[in-house]
Amino acid sequence: MEKIYAVEDIIPLTMDLISEFQTLLDSVSYIGRLSRYKNDSAEKVINDPVLPTNGVREKNIQKCILGPDGSMVNFTQYYMGYKSETTVFLGDFYIHRASQNKGYGRTILRLYEEIWRRSGFNKAILNVDIKNWVAVRFWFRNGYSRIIQWIGDKEYSNETFAMLRLEKELNSSSG
Numbered sequence: 001m002e003k004i005y006a007v008e009d010i011i012p013l014t015m016d017l018i019s020e021f022q023t024l025l026d027s028v029s030y031i032g033r034l035s036r037y038k039n040d041s042a043e044k045v046i047n048d049p050v051l052p053t054n055g056v057r058e059k060n061i062q063k064c065i066l067g068p069d070g071s072m073v074n075f076t077q078y079y080m081g082y083k084s085e086t087t088v089f090l091g092d093f094y095i096h097r098a099s100q101n102k103g104y105g106r107t108i109l110r111l112y113e114e115i116w117r118r119s120g121f122n123k124a125i126l127n128v129d130i131k132n133w134v135a136v137r138f139w140f141r142n143g144y145s146r147i148i149q150w151i152g153d154k155e156y157s158n159e160t161f162a163m164l165r166l167e168k169e170l171n172s173s174s175g
């Protein structure tokens, strides 16, 4: 890992970063579920974020981190108060492909967890595609090890999907 990021490096994702954001989206489009974001979807993600049922824009947070060269290293989207007021739903967490496997994911995730704890959240949940094995591993190793729901089709095929909903208690500093 070349740079150690801090909470101060986390900035809002704004329209002036659209080209850096699209480059990041293109880099993670090798993940099946994210291939729909390839080419020209950055603007739509910023302007028209996917919200939970009855969700409101004000509780939906989209942030990013830029590297020393100005390229986008991380995009994070989360929803504050999903089902319970003290639960955060982590919707998107992407590390630019060129920056993966260097420890950035783990350190940046910890920054967000610290922010959430300080804001009074005691739980974080997320969905992960079972086929995205690298991510399943990443989440379990970082403490998202409680499976609270199995989401997906009942039949196995290339077209059907299967996801795990994982949960982490934020009060403990483990993981």
Ligand SMILES: CC(C)(COP(=O)(O)OP(=O)(O)OC[C@H]1O[C@@H](n2cnc3c(N)ncnc32)[C@H](O)[C@@H]1OP(=O)(O)O)[C@@H](O)C(=O)NCCC(=O)NCCS
Residues within 6 Å of the ligand: 001, 028, 031, 093, 094, 095, 096, 099, 100, 101, 102, 103, 104, 105, 106, 107, 127, 128, 129, 132, 134, 135, 137, 138, 141
């Ligand atoms: C999942 C994802 C966020 C992980 O981010 P990352 O920055 O690669 O994560 P880390 O570098 O902290 O950890 C990944 C691996 O690199 C290893 N690693 C950490 N520092 C390292 C270093 N300096 N050198 C080599 N390997 C290192 C970690 O031990 C870990 O390995 P493990 O899985 O065997 O434990 C990233 O792969 C990603 O953005 N994927 C595409 C989008 C996606 O799937 N997002 C999640 C959707 S649910």
